[in-house]
Amino acid sequence: MDFAFDARTEELRGRLLAFMDEHVYPTERVAHEQRAALASPWDTVPVMEELKAEARRQGLWNLFLPESPYGAGLTNLQYAPLAEIMGRSPQLAPTATNCAAPDTGNMEVLAQFGDEQQKKQWLEPLLAGEIRSAFAMTEPEVASSDATNITTHIRREGDEYVLTGRKWYISGAMHPDCRIFIVMGKTDPDGADIRRQQSMVLVPRDTPGVRVERAMRVFGYEDEYHGGHAEVFFDDARVPVTNLIGEEGGGFAIAQARLGPGRIHHCMRLIGMAERAIELMCRRAVSRDAFGKPLAEQGVVQNWIADARVAVEQLRLLVLKTAWMMDTVGNRGAHTEIQAIKIATPRTVVGILDRAIQLYGAGGVSQDFPLAELYAAARTLMIADGPDEVHQRSLARRELKQY
Structure with missing residues (x-):
């Protein structure tokens, strides 16, 4: 297994990181302010259309579809570090690049199982971000x-x-x-x-x-x-x-085909959320004093940060291995790994975000920082796309079957 980023991935990473720094992060507070002024909470904030136009201009659009004439044609392994970057601002970045659920999964279904009329009527406008x-x-x-x-x-x-x-x-x-x-x-x-x-x-x-x-x-x-x-x-x-x-009676199989990529995409983005949490923890720790010294010098805070770094590195390797297997042996061949990351990633990231919230105190549960909203999203993914216990049951059965 070789998880080194190839030249195309490195080039896209560079562009996406710059897009996040120059356009996405500075826009987060603006987007919240604009949303508060909307007539309906479901309307699109004006700045989102600006982000989408800029993403398209920079070629950071529809990156999620692997080996498809409709998308960027990236493999799962190539897409993994890009989805992680987008996960650092999950409210804005995935939508700005047309890589947000549930549209991604629906486009994958239409690309794989839809007929030509269905693709023309629904897939093409979805890919264009028109609907x-x-x-x-x-x-x-x-x-x-x-x-x-x-x-x-x-x-x-x-x-x-x-x-x-x-x-x-x-x-x-x-x-x-x-x-x-x-x-x-x-x-x-x-x-x-x-x-x-x-x-x-x-x-x-x-x-x-x-x-x-x-x-x-x-x-x-x-x-x-x-x-x-x-x-x-x-x-x-x-x-x-x-x-x-597809065909009558094929719905369950289509759902499984849809959920495999969906689960790994969520896990990729979750790692980005964890990285954002670690960054926020470190910035808070070096800027606040308590009991006569910076939080960064408090042993418990150092343990939280160290444990978070170890956990993220472990998760990233497991997600990259899963992406590599999906590319080489298919989703069915990577079934165990997909279930493993679906169990491990939300659970671990929830723990990291919980520590980050604790470090921020009242600010951690407020609207002034993204931690509470990130926590809600991560905790929900212990239920969405199949609750942890279902994946544990299936994975354990597969292990026991060998004996």
Whole structure:
């Protein structure tokens, strides 16, 4: 395994680091101030459009799609350090570069499984940043940690599919530019194979019968920059059968294909969050005195910083190994590693952010520093894309099977 950055990665890293220093970090406070003045919290802050235009001008756009005619064509290993950099400002940088979830995962689904009409109608405007999208899978009335539990019904009537169901925490659905949902439901609820009961269909947001009921908060945050999270009802919403993605019964497999890259992208960005936390810890430690000496000279603070550095270096190597395996043996071959990083990374980064918040005291839980919001995002990823316990169960079964 060789994790050294190649020439293209180094060149993109240099450009992206400069973009962050010159445009993203100075804009964070401006964006918060602009958001407070918006008529709706879901509207795009004006400065975001400026960031997107600058990112496109610099060629820092759609970096996430590997081996695709639609994206930058980077491998997972090449993209990993770039996603990490973007994770240092997760509210602005991923969106500014058109590399934000859930649009990235939806674009990957359309690129891999969509037909030519679906790509033209939905993928191309998503790649251009002209529209946003949402992925509707999680449901409030069942344990969504087991995706076979979903109850949303997709029944065929002639040349149409009719959708009935309730979803929640549908990321991106509150954004005014959200135009399309990818909805997972059951087309064959009584089928013998519980992993062939589900299908995915494209449902335009303005379809009669689609009702975005309310925004769902995350630890009290609206998560406006990512288009929020919504509760959505499908009341006999009708779409043409041509809106089916792939084949009937293929929804579960498509979901797994979507979630593999999504999980590693989250972990890449989480490492960036941890690096931002370490930087903030160090700046705080050398600038504040307590009990007659700088915080940086307090043994407990030194331990926190040292432990954080060790943990981040370990996580980065595991994520890079996972990216390398996904590139060389495919997502299925890297299943164990994907689950390992999904377990280890959010848990560890939450601990680092917790120490950083402690070091900042009241400031750590305030809106004046990014730590509280970063903590909420990291803690949520112990649930999103499959809770830790599900990945632990699956990984343990794979280990035990050898014996």
